[in-house]
Amino acid sequence: MNNTIQYKGYVGSVEFSEEDGIFFGKVMGIRSLISYEGESAKELLNDFHDAVDTYLEHCKEEGKKPELAFKGSFNIRLSPALHKKLFLYATAHQMSINQYIEDTLEASPASKLVI
Template sequence: MDTQNQIPVDAGHYTYRVTWSAEDGEYVASCLEFPSLSWLAPSRADAIDGLERLVAEVVTDMRANGERVPPPLAERSFSGTFNVRIGEHLHRDLVMRAAEEKMSLNQYVTRKLAAG
């Protein structure tokens, strides 16, 4: 049995975003962990409330069908390490820029990523 389905998931722990949809004339709520789901409503609060209820229903259905329920991003563990393949010229350029800043390549790239 999938142990993931034994862990209780609170629908409120997922990552939600609300934006205005000019096309629909309403707010639209979306959830990063469930990209195919959304909810339209006249207010931001109603959009989030509606989507949280929908996500809770989907999680219940997934569990009933033995499907893997995605864990909320906020509850996942991250190693702090990821690999990126880049071209030789970009790699050289980044190393040179890091050296100019008197820092390691790792420090330089981390600073650039954190800056957005």
């Protein structure tokens, strides 16, 4: 079973409450809380779609830009020693640390995922 669902560029979690007998989740990667639930996978998916559509409509009515989950930037924490090594390597190869990291991640198995 996949533990995420996607709709209109948003990714939602999929969880199950044995106690309540329902599937539930929330849109991930944004500050706004967008949650949904259903007693079946079909109900969960429909409620997810409705929740995203409602969020987008609400933003439109309020004249606000909807949050985007994947803007292309994120913070990463690493040791000062590794930070220095990345800087020295990138500089020696006439590239920025960002470019080095992007190139490295682009070559990783995660970049091969089909979305």
